[in-house]
Amino acid sequence: MTAKRKKLYEGKAKVIFAGTTDDTLIQYFKDDATAYNAQKHAVLHGKGVLNNAISCHIMTLLADAGIKHHLIRQISPREQLIRKCTIIPVEVVVRNIATGSMVARLGGAHIPIKSGTPLKTPMVEYYLKEDALNDPIITEDHIVEFALASREEITFMRLTALAINHFLRNIFHDINITLVDFKLEFGRANHPLPDDPPLILADEISPDNCRLWDKATGDSKDKDRFRQDLGNLVEAYQDIATRLGLTITEKHYD
Ligand SMILES: Nc1ncnc2c1ncn2[C@@H]1O[C@H](COP(=O)(O)OP(=O)(O)O)[C@@H](O)[C@H]1O
Numbered sequence: 110m111t112a113k114r115k116k117l118y119e120g121k122a123k124v125i126f127a128g129t130t131d132d133t134l135i136q137y138f139k140d141d142a143t144a145y146n147a148q149k150h151a152v153l154h155g156k157g158v159l160n161n162a163i164s165c166h167i168m169t170l171l172a173d174a175g176i177k178h179h180l181i182r183q184i185s186p187r188e189q190l191i192r193k194c195t196i197i198p199v200e201v202v203v204r205n206i207a208t209g210s211m212v213a214r215l216g217g218a219h220i221p222i223k224s225g226t227p228l229k230t231p232m233v234e235y236y237l238k239e240d241a242l243n244d245p246i247i248t249e250d251h252i253v254e255f256a257l258a259s260r261e262e263i264t265f266m267r268l269t270a271l272a273i274n275h276f277l278r279n280i281f282h283d284i285n286i287t288l289v290d291f292k293l294e295f296g297r298a299n300h301p302l303p304d305d306p307p308l309i310l311a312d313e314i315s316p317d318n319c320r321l322w323d324k325a326t327g328d329s330k331d332k333d334r335f336r337q338d339l340g341n342l343v344e345a346y347q348d349i350a351t352r353l354g355l356t357i358t359e360k361h362y363d
Pocket residue numbers: 119120121122123124125134179191192193194195196294296311312313
């Protein structure tokens with residue numbers, strides 16, 4: 110399947126291969142799950158196929174809502190053809206409900222916040238995408254000072270991330286899922302088109318980088334199942350795919 114492809118980069122959850130033309134890449138979704146900066150690792154059969162399908166579906170819905178992204182098309186169960194970008198090494202996180210690292214970092218006497226507390230307003234955070242440093246949280250001023258992105262690009266990422274939050278919340282609300290938080294990556298297209306915005310949405314949108322809570326039961330339907338050893342991760346991702354109307358079943362996992 111990938112024998113002829115030229116591997117350019119192998120990440121924790123995906124592999125990037127050379128594309129069919131100079132301005133494209135192929136993004137291949139592995140079954141590997143990692144957490145806590147890859148200290149914890151497992152191979153979960155079916156995860157890659159489900160994430161590829163879910164991400165393609167969501168990116169397509171976002172395009173209909175006017176969000177420009179890197180996806181050209183899905184080319185196989187584990188692969189998508191994407192536009193080649195130079196990724197901004199900043200992970201953009203949007204939060205609707207406090208949980209995870211935010212509660213661990215800030216919860217205390219001054220901010221007595223508990224996991225599961227809804228935020229009054231969705232908030233955006235930035236993290237440096239650098240595994241060796243454990244992806245530290247950074248500010249707008251760090252991003253500008255160290256020339257990771259311009260002030261205008263940060264404003265674009267922030268407003269686009271909030272618009273994406275609005276659309277994603279509705280998509281998940283319709284399938285009885287609460288969108289708790291999620292992470293985005295943006296890139297500068299290597300071959301910009303005339304109607305491109307300054308940055309386009311890249312990477313993936315899947316239960317690997319969204320927190321998704323079942324509205325009826327409160328169950329996590331995302332990578333927290335792996336982080337917290339809750340089990341049945343693939344079943345949870347399959348449930349999300351099915352609720353989104355995707356016709357994937359176990360027989361498509363290979
Ligand atoms: N359109 C794109 N152009 C170039 N690189 C991309 C694009 N979309 C995603 N990437 C990068 O490809 C890699 C995807 O593999 P992943 O396993 O997520 O890696 P990582 O472990 O670095 O997060 C990421 O480093 C991501 O930044």
